[in-house]
Amino acid sequence: xxxxxxxxxxxxxxxxxxxxxxxxxxxxxxxxxxxxxxxxxxxxxxxxxxxxxxxxxxxxxxxxxxxxxxxxxxxxxxxxxxxxxxxxxxxxxxxxxxxxxxxxxxxxxxxxxxxxxxxxxxxxxxxxxxxxxxxxxxxxxxxxxxxxxxxxxxxxxxxxxxxxxxxxxxxxxxxxxxxxxxxxxxxxxxxxxxxxxxxxxxxxxxxxxxxxxxxxxxxxxxxxxxx
Numbered sequence: 001x002x003x004x005x006x007x008x009x010x011x012x013x014x015x016x017x018x019x020x021x022x023x024x025x026x027x028x029x030x031x032x033x034x035x036x037x038x039x040x041x042x043x044x045x046x047x048x049x050x051x052x053x054x055x056x057x058x059x060x061x062x063x064x065x066x067x068x069x070x071x072x073x074x075x076x077x078x079x080x081x082x083x084x085x086x087x088x089x090x091x092x093x094x095x096x097x098x099x100x101x102x103x104x105x106x107x108x109x110x111x112x113x114x115x116x117x118x119x120x121x122x123x124x125x126x127x128x129x130x131x132x133x134x135x136x137x138x139x140x141x142x143x144x145x146x147x148x149x150x151x152x153x154x155x156x157x158x159x160x161x162x163x164x165x166x167x168x169x170x171x172x173x174x175x176x177x178x179x180x181x182x183x184x185x186x187x188x189x190x191x192x193x194x195x196x197x198x199x200x201x202x203x204x205x206x207x208x209x210x211x212x213x214x215x216x217x218x219x220x221x222x223x224x225x226x227x
Contacts, residue, residue, distance in 0.1 A: 010035050011191070014046035020151070049215075067098065067114065067225060071172030071213075074098060076227055078110040088113035100227060110227040115166075118225075122146050122169035129177055130162070133184035136203050141187065150222060153179050153214070156186035167221045171213065178210035 003023050010031060011022040021032050036043065066073045075097030084103035090113060091099040100110040123146045134140060142160035149155075154164045162183050168176045181204045189196040201207045 009191070012036070012039055012043060014043060019043060019047070067227070068170040068221065069098075069118075070169065071175070076100065076114065078102065078227060080104050080106075090114060090117040092117075111225045114227055115225055118169050119146055119148075119166040122164070122166040125169060125176065126164050126180055129180045130184060133181045133203070134187075136181075137184050137188050137199075139184070139187040141184075153218075154183040156183045156190070158190070160187055162187075170221050171217070174206045175210045175213050178204050178207055 003025070009024065010027055012035065013020045013022070019036075021035065023032055065075060065077060067076050068074070077098070078100045080102055082104060084101065086103075088100060088102040088106055088108050088110070091101065098114065100113050102108070102110060102113065126146065127144060130141070130144065140160070141162045143162070145161070145163045146166050147163055148167075149163070149165050152165065153168060154162070156162050164179065164183070168179055178200075182200055185196060185199050185203065189199060197207075204210070
């Protein structure tokens, strides 16, 4: 159960981490229990679906000296350069992967430097994808934030504030696109009703494929970067 000061209604989420109920301020434990009982069949079906997907799809694992980037295990190495006086810098090419350049006395870790690069790239990619999605749903977002949530990929508040996890840049393009469309549709349909899912699927034909990928690899993406 996750208490929320901004949520307006009780919501159930089912994913690789299990069942989560979003509980707005003022809603009681009895109401949470009643909601779970009323949706018991759906929750059990979703848990079974997650279990099946986890058994079929094997996670993409980054080997030592690599990180996940856009769904692929990508080489990464750290270069400590004598005489380097500037801030840490990330160099990336498709052919060679990532190089984190840092001075011998830098106080900023290579992992933190790479995360900062990922966050900037995530903002650029998500905002570009969101611009197209907002045209489709004929809505505007009040604000867009890129955060480091530990259990969520994105959210849409009742005031139209959208939030996305920077780790989506580590997932394939079709997964990031699905999550962006998912939250954009919440500007029109705030719940996870049949109308919501039909709208998402009509705008994103790869919805089921993306959900399957997240079930298989989502847990791995949530782990801290190790460089």
